[in-house]
Amino acid sequence: MSLRNFSIVFSTVFKEAVKTKAYVYITLGLLVLSVLLFASPTILSNFAKDSSEETYKLVNRTSLGLSEQDLAKLDGNWEIVNNARIESLKEEIKSEEIAGFFVLEDRVDMMQLNIFVPKVNNELLFTLESYIEQKRVASIVEAQSIHPSVVQALNAPLQTSFGSLYETEPNALLIVYGLIAIMFLAISTYGNNVATAIASEKSSRVMEVMITKVAPVPMMYGKILGIGLASLAQLFIFIGGLLLWANLGIFEIPEGSFVQTLIETITWGTAAYILIFFIIGYFIYATLFAIVGSMVSRPDDLSSATMPIVILLLVSLTVEILFVMDYPEGILTKVTSYIPFTAPMSVLIRIVYNTIAPGEIIISLVVMILFIGLFAGIAAKIYPKGILKSDSLTLKQLMQFK
Numbered sequence: 001m002s003l004r005n006f007s008i009v010f011s012t013v014f015k016e017a018v019k020t021k022a023y024v025y026i027t028l029g030l031l032v033l034s035v036l037l038f039a040s041p042t043i044l045s046n047f048a049k050d051s052s053e054e055t056y057k058l059v060n061r062t063s064l065g066l067s068e069q070d071l072a073k074l075d076g077n078w079e080i081v082n083n084a085r086i087e088s089l090k091e092e093i094k095s096e097e098i099a100g101f102f103v104l105e106d107r108v109d110m111m112q113l114n115i116f117v118p119k120v121n122n123e124l125l126f127t128l129e130s131y132i133e134q135k136r137v138a139s140i141v142e143a144q145s146i147h148p149s150v151v152q153a154l155n156a157p158l159q160t161s162f163g164s165l166y167e168t169e170p171n172a173l174l175i176v177y178g179l180i181a182i183m184f185l186a187i188s189t190y191g192n193n194v195a196t197a198i199a200s201e202k203s204s205r206v207m208e209v210m211i212t213k214v215a216p217v218p219m220m221y222g223k224i225l226g227i228g229l230a231s232l233a234q235l236f237i238f239i240g241g242l243l244l245w246a247n248l249g250i251f252e253i254p255e256g257s258f259v260q261t262l263i264e265t266i267t268w269g270t271a272a273y274i275l276i277f278f279i280i281g282y283f284i285y286a287t288l289f290a291i292v293g294s295m296v297s298r299p300d301d302l303s304s305a306t307m308p309i310v311i312l313l314l315v316s317l318t319v320e321i322l323f324v325m326d327y328p329e330g331i332l333t334k335v336t337s338y339i340p341f342t343a344p345m346s347v348l349i350r351i352v353y354n355t356i357a358p359g360e361i362i363i364s365l366v367v368m369i370l371f372i373g374l375f376a377g378i379a380a381k382i383y384p385k386g387i388l389k390s391d392s393l394t395l396k397q398l399m400q401f402k
Contacts, residue, residue: 006219010226014227017226053077055078057079057101058103059083060081060104061103075121076099101116102128113128180317180349199299199301200299221376223290224283228279232275236275239271239275243271270351273348274348284340284375287375288309290379292309319332324342333350343367
């Protein structure tokens, strides 16, 4: 009978959750967001202004033989002028006749390049500076009769490359930020929905009618699972959308882009881990929210009553950002992987960075499941007492009831 009552509460809560306008809009928004993530490189390239159409002027006040033909190899159209008024050139920028201008001047034992652009283009500046430096060196070589091979050896560039400390791409850091942000927002939002649903029914006296038909504990977990499945469906749609667009190949993905890293990082196995740890993290906090919901007499009191849970979530998020993400193999990271309140986020971070062994994942899962069982036992004693009292109660008062 209790299983049947549980299924009735579960199906009712789930149907009510997915039928709300807010739920439908958020679900559609997540689906659109998954499309925009993959289409963003194409969209940005279409909106980006073609730099080859921009015009720049270079005021050459030195003896260097600069060439417009050489400058044409850079982005944009170039014009070299020997004499020009700075104020006049500034007015040309304001009227959008030119995109910017540069003034090259001789100084004591050096040259100075003055830059006047409304928006800095670092790639253009680097190329222009390299060109001017080459011309300056060539001028010195010619004047001093230095052998070209010596100059070539002195100017040989230093080759640099970024090495990853972990078996993942540097862009994966952004993905990790996104994952823990989604987990934090989902757990706090849907956990609060559980508390709100319980507090609303309690304040409207509906609970007194329901309690005669359904036992308190099946009722509590029916609500937790109903709202949890609804939230899980949204997360599944979002991640499923990402995997779908990645495997269909309908979007052009630039090499080395964030989207490419997303495809390589969020595999089917990683997606499964995300869902598992999201469910467990939700259950840990949703049970706390359910207990708090049974303690208050009206929904208006929830903001202050749930504050300790929210603070606990924020502390967990802060620990992940400040310590775990920068040191995914550190001692603190390993410790937080076994603390139930931080483990869902910590383990996910270590999975993305490939710094956790399968055995550690299993142990962490067992610890969290045991903790959920412990919470279930405590909630089974506290929850029925809280929902039968019309006034607000403290946790100490609930623990004292017989």
